[in-house]
Amino acid sequence: MNRRTIMVSFSSALLAAGIAGLTAASVIAADPIKIGVVSHLTGPLAGGEAVTHTPNIELWAKQINDRGGLKVDGEQRPVEIITYDDKTDPAEHIKAVQRLATQDEVDYMLSPYGTGFNIAAAPIYAKYNYPLVAVSAITDKIPELSKRFPNMFFTLGTTSGFVEGVRDTLVTMRDAGTIGNKIAMVNVADAFGIELADTARPILTEAGFEIVYDKSYPLGTPDISPVVKGAKASEPDAFVAWSYPPDTFALTEQAIIEDLDVKAFYTAVATCFPAYADKFGAKIEGNLGAGGINPDTPAMQAYRKAHKEVTGKEADYWASATYYASLQVLEQAIEGVGSVDREATIDYIKNNSFDTVLGTISFDENNNSERYWSVGQWRDGVFRAVADTGMGDSVPAVAKEGWN
Amino acid sequence: MDILISGLLLGGTYALMAMGLNLQYGVARIMNLANGEMLVLGGLAAFWLFTASAISPLITALVVAPLAFAGNWLIYRYLLLPLVRRSKNQGQLEVDSILATFGISFALVGVMVSIHGEYITYSYLADPFSILGSTVALNRLVAFLAAATIGAALYIWLNRTYAGTAVRAVSVDTEAAGLVGINVDRISALAFALGGAVTAVGGTLISTFITLDASIGVIFTMKALIIIIMGGVGDIRGAIIAALILGLVETTVATVIDPGLTLAAAYVIFLAVLLFRPQGLFGRRTS
Numbered sequence A: 001m002n003r004r005t006i007m008v009s010f011s012s013a014l015l016a017a018g019i020a021g022l023t024a025a026s027v028i029a030a031d032p033i034k035i036g037v038v039s040h041l042t043g044p045l046a047g048g049e050a051v052t053h054t055p056n057i058e059l060w061a062k063q064i065n066d067r068g069g070l071k072v073d074g075e076q077r078p079v080e081i082i083t084y085d086d087k088t089d090p091a092e093h094i095k096a097v098q099r100l101a102t103q104d105e106v107d108y109m110l111s112p113y114g115t116g117f118n119i120a121a122a123p124i125y126a127k128y129n130y131p132l133v134a135v136s137a138i139t140d141k142i143p144e145l146s147k148r149f150p151n152m153f154f155t156l157g158t159t160s161g162f163v164e165g166v167r168d169t170l171v172t173m174r175d176a177g178t179i180g181n182k183i184a185m186v187n188v189a190d191a192f193g194i195e196l197a198d199t200a201r202p203i204l205t206e207a208g209f210e211i212v213y214d215k216s217y218p219l220g221t222p223d224i225s226p227v228v229k230g231a232k233a234s235e236p237d238a239f240v241a242w243s244y245p246p247d248t249f250a251l252t253e254q255a256i257i258e259d260l261d262v263k264a265f266y267t268a269v270a271t272c273f274p275a276y277a278d279k280f281g282a283k284i285e286g287n288l289g290a291g292g293i294n295p296d297t298p299a300m301q302a303y304r305k306a307h308k309e310v311t312g313k314e315a316d317y318w319a320s321a322t323y324y325a326s327l328q329v330l331e332q333a334i335e336g337v338g339s340v341d342r343e344a345t346i347d348y349i350k351n352n353s354f355d356t357v358l359g360t361i362s363f364d365e366n367n368n369s370e371r372y373w374s375v376g377q378w379r380d381g382v383f384r385a386v387a388d389t390g391m392g393d394s395v396p397a398v399a400k401e402g403w404n
Numbered sequence B: 001m002d003i004l005i006s007g008l009l010l011g012g013t014y015a016l017m018a019m020g021l022n023l024q025y026g027v028a029r030i031m032n033l034a035n036g037e038m039l040v041l042g043g044l045a046a047f048w049l050f051t052a053s054a055i056s057p058l059i060t061a062l063v064v065a066p067l068a069f070a071g072n073w074l075i076y077r078y079l080l081l082p083l084v085r086r087s088k089n090q091g092q093l094e095v096d097s098i099l100a101t102f103g104i105s106f107a108l109v110g111v112m113v114s115i116h117g118e119y120i121t122y123s124y125l126a127d128p129f130s131i132l133g134s135t136v137a138l139n140r141l142v143a144f145l146a147a148a149t150i151g152a153a154l155y156i157w158l159n160r161t162y163a164g165t166a167v168r169a170v171s172v173d174t175e176a177a178g179l180v181g182i183n184v185d186r187i188s189a190l191a192f193a194l195g196g197a198v199t200a201v202g203g204t205l206i207s208t209f210i211t212l213d214a215s216i217g218v219i220f221t222m223k224a225l226i227i228i229i230m231g232g233v234g235d236i237r238g239a240i241i242a243a244l245i246l247g248l249v250e251t252t253v254a255t256v257i258d259p260g261l262t263l264a265a266a267y268v269i270f271l272a273v274l275l276f277r278p279q280g281l282f283g284r285r286t287s
Helices: A010-027 A046-052 A054-066 A090-102 A115-120 A122-127 A142-148 A159-175 A191-206 A225-233 A245-258 A274-284 A298-311 A319-337 A342-351 B002-026 B035-053 B057-086 B090-115 B138-160 B162-172 B174-179 B184-206 B217-231 B236-257 B259-276
Strands: A033-039 A070-072 A075-077 A079-085 A132-134 A152-154 A182-188 A210-217 A238-242 A264-267 A288-290 A354-356 A359-361 A372-379 A382-389 B128-131 B134-137
Touching: A033 A054, A033 A090, A046 A054, A046 A319, A054 A079, A054 A298, A054 A319, A070 A319, A079 A090, A090 A115, A090 A122, A115 A122, A115 A191, A122 A132, A122 A142, A122 A152, A132 A319, A142 A152, A159 A191, A159 A238, A159 A264, A159 A288, A159 A372, A159 A382, A182 A191, A182 A225, A191 A210, A191 A238, A210 A225, A210 B259, A225 A245, A225 B002, A225 B236, A225 B259, A238 A245, A245 A264, A245 A274, A245 B128, A245 B134, A298 A319, A319 A342, A319 A354, B002 B035, B002 B134, B002 B138, B002 B184, B002 B217, B002 B236, B035 B057, B035 B090, B035 B184, B035 B217, B057 B090, B057 B184, B090 B217, B128 B138, B134 B138, B138 B162, B138 B184, B138 B236, B162 B174, B162 B184, B174 B184, B217 B236, B217 B259, B236 B259
Parallel strands: A033 A079, A132 A152, A182 A210, A182 A238, A238 A264, A264 A288
Antiparallel strands: A070 A075, A288 A372, A354 A359, A372 A382, B128 B134
């Protein structure tokens, strides 16, 4: 039950059988390269994992196996994904990583979902020396982490980078005369929300904003209406929420009900989910949130099309593409090295640049890729980046014109 | 006024979570840890029918009720009754039923993940509605009215009908109830199935305004447990009044003091009840 082999390399086996004809049995494709991933299939983070990680792994494995596999040691080897559920429990996670390393003896591993998990499990991935291209790990501790765990790479940015993205967006809107100085800020009382709120307070104040409402609420609050009523009573020009998916949905719904009419309305995680647009339709036109993408590049368009075709779902407008890019980095590093050699793969990732769905990315001395979108805005059904670090292709944010 | 109305509405939501478990634990004596999963299953049905065929969750609730009743009756009859029969005392039954329903909860989570592993969220009646100058969400109001109807119907049924009297008798003492000619197994199955149906319908209504996911059931089980222990196990009035108190206190604290302290406030009242009235507000003192 626990072990689930998602991908069997049907297509490559068929292809090999087709070519070899008579001796089909003896040439069924080369031994697969085993790739392990410890997922949150159940538990509190399962909903996010199912949107942002799982479909990309399915897509990537299918694409590789459709073209015959990865080129290593002069032959094509398919990939086999081995998935374990950790129930969103760090202790279970570490046990599962150990099992993948010692029992299944997987060749590579994929990074887990959630900052806490990437950091909590970093020592175990480092112990077995697996290259780990982390995606959903947003932290200001990247230099310390990469020094302690040289196998670890970062792609989705820093806490400060995220807050600065929000600040830049709000400053641009203030300079354009769209909003005034008053911000209502709320956060979920959880590691992620608390860290972002603590980082945001000085950064927003220094930029000349006045925080007129500043409250936290517990994770899983069944009724968020007192928070929205309180924020509305403070008559803010902008509303900023460092929120998790369930409260992102709840805050938005309540803001519609209370008619919290601000020109800038920001909610953090899950604003970028297609489910957010499905739920609220046109009412969220102009909403700001964490992430965003540039939907106009051919690479991004091809990726989103393939994602939809293979998994049947729209990719989210933030970390989906970045997670897929992390898989592309691993793929290109393995083929670049030309053999299954984890040590060499880590070196290769450090010293080369990679052509991904996000464009060309490479890693600095802190194993960090300083290219990411930080704030997006819903425009005509697309969540478009309006602030970024190192991408340079964001568009200016516009005013939100009510909840129509 | 805002506080009073929002608090009552939240209390109604809590009552929806707790009334079903109260019947299952109070009468059938099954500490059902899969209660929250039954609730999420009701929500998943609403989500699925709403997004696939635009069927109103209120209609889904009418479909869910008999299905959940039948499903829970089967669970009681084939999975739990053997445990009831072999247990020598209440303590042993409690341990056995906790283990069994814990397992059932995992199975249900697995089933739901395979159907829809993402967040269960959609918009239904997410419109403002004004009562006495206070703005509330229409979907919450509907859930409150449903909770009030279900609560009143259960109360009348329990106190005014023959079957209801039998249910109360079983809740007081299974042995004595058997001695006066009540079919305890049948009444327990009825209470368990009814409890499951109430919980699932609650989930259908709650899913219109709270984002659920396949694994979130345990949160609802815990909240329901707190409420029925506060109210007094086996008493439907107790569960409703405890739910309303909890809703009012949480909303008051969130509005007047700080939203960050709602959980703390809830546990303070829970502790106070345990300290000063350990049998619950309407509970019977055990001799």
